[in-house]
Amino acid sequence: MFKNAIIYRLPAPWAITAEDLSRYLAPQAFTPLGGLDMQCMGWMRPREDGMLVHQVNRQFLLRLQIEKKILPSSVINQVTRERAKELEEQQGFPPGRKQTKELKEQITDELLPRAFTRLSGMWIWIDPVNGWLVADSSTPAKAEDALKLLFKAVPKFPLEPVRTVMHPGAAMTDWLASDEAPDSFTVDQDTELRSTAESKATVRYVRHTLEANQIRQHIETGKQCTRLALTWADKISFTLADNLSIKKIALLDVLKEDVGAIGKNEDERFDGNFLLFSGEMSKLLADLIAAVGGEVMNRSAETTPC
Structure with a gap:
């Protein structure tokens, strides 16, 4: 959903x-x-x-x-220029800054209803x-x-x-450096690594096999993972960002079969899909938080939250 x-x-x-x-x-x-x-x-x-x-x-x-x-501002500006020319012809001199601003506001009010x-x-x-x-x-x-x-x-x-013990970017970098994903997850073929230096040099892999040696070289030169495609429990694929946001959520075949078997009418299918999504995503989120070291429950904790 x-x-x-x-x-x-x-x-x-x-x-x-x-x-x-x-x-x-x-x-x-x-x-x-x-x-x-x-x-x-x-x-x-x-x-x-x-x-x-x-x-x-x-x-x-x-x-x-x-x-x-x-x-669009281009439409407002075009009409404003046309009206300004008409006004200049009427009064014998071009409208000043204040008059032009008032004219622009008037035109915006005229165009908005349409x-x-x-x-x-x-x-x-x-x-x-x-x-x-x-x-x-x-x-x-x-x-x-x-x-x-x-x-x-x-x-x-x-x-x-959500405050986690490990910064998600640091955790993803560790997974790539060790060539080992956390429990319940597998690493897919999309990732982004960005330099922490002022240059912000960035390397992206899109539908490309992640060679462990190449990835380690990038990490050794000071790059950190900012985005990583993952699959959870062979059920849901997604891309994790270093701010812990998730994109490109997709149900895999094992869940699509369950979706196809849900309900006979629209209301039943809607509720069934939502129940399936929420149930699986709750488990995914719990595993994801555990993979980045768990949550910082006390703001005064010594670890740095993300």
Whole structure:
């Protein structure tokens, strides 16, 4: 269901119900853009006939909807230049900086109601049993949009970043240097190594066999792994980044067979797919955190969290 995973920590277990969370989110329900608004976002029901929080076996699924108007600056500038020429002819001299700025703002307001809009969304999975919140976002910055709404909506929202004993980049570099993946994982054929020096020299392998000797040479010259393709338990392949974000999540054949056998109607398949995904991903995340040395539970710990 998710292609990406930005991972956060919640208390385990987190004593909140889907009904209570839906009630907190209700004031932030998605409303389509107004005439002069550039962007809006809010929560949508994952299923049309359900609540804002869809629950399957104590696993929660949320859907953030984002609507943005597409009004290129080149169009605004072009119309502004045309209007400025007309204004110059009328008043006998070109408009000054302040007048041009006001003209540009006026034109933006005129064009906004006619601008095209683009809809996008983000899935949020909350596992209150094992204490995970995962955003299907390609970057942490985009995930922050959803988190800001949650912090505003939920009283004392107990979310924290994941802090690990080893920095993920250092851990991945160790795996490559030793040519040995941690338990339950295998190393695939994509990786990126970047120099820690000012040059930031970077080497990328894409669908290429990772020769241990070549990789060690790069590491010995001061490069560290920033991205590594992995497979977990022969079930899920993904790419791990040095900020602990996950991309290119893909179910492998053994799980695809399970997906194909789920449910007879759309609702059953949706719930079954979500239950399968959340169950396997919870195990994957636990193994991944163990592979980077476990979590730093006390911020005053001597180890440096990522």
